[in-house]
Amino acid sequence: MMLEKEITVKNKLGIHARPAALLVKNAGQFQSKIEIKRDDIIVDGKSIMGVMMLAAEQGATLVFSIDGEDELQAMDAIEKLFEERFYEE
Template identity: 40%
Template sequence: MTSQTVTVSNKIGIHARPASLLVNAASKFKSDITFKNGNRTAVAKSIISLLALQAKMNDKITIEANGSDEKDAINVLVGLFNSKFDEE
């Protein structure tokens, strides 16, 4: 298993558009991927699950991936967070 913690840095947080980008990216990988925000956990391949995280600006999100392509998955997903989902 590989994990990395990122900070939500876009002003609006994880709303429908960023969640959609995350789901589309995560769905390309075979690994099981989850996001954790405090005591909430979301399946990365479910937009409803991601929206239920209620992730806001400056929240710390831990991305965990387990599978044959886990490192690539983490790198791509961290890249989306670092780009602020191209919203700013």
């Protein structure tokens, strides 16, 4: 099975250096394959260069596709990160 979920960027300044680093570090803790899609760009969620290229600003919608044994935990962890606005505010 593969999980797919739309997540909206809530923090004021979007996914820039610090949030991107946090996201990649979090994603890297899981075995599952993590892909992020924005419009027609698909990037590896464990690659900081990829995540930065999304240039996701506040309000942007990202589609996360997570596939692997720990996909549930991975999705939870990532959702929490967005929910908590990357602990920025």
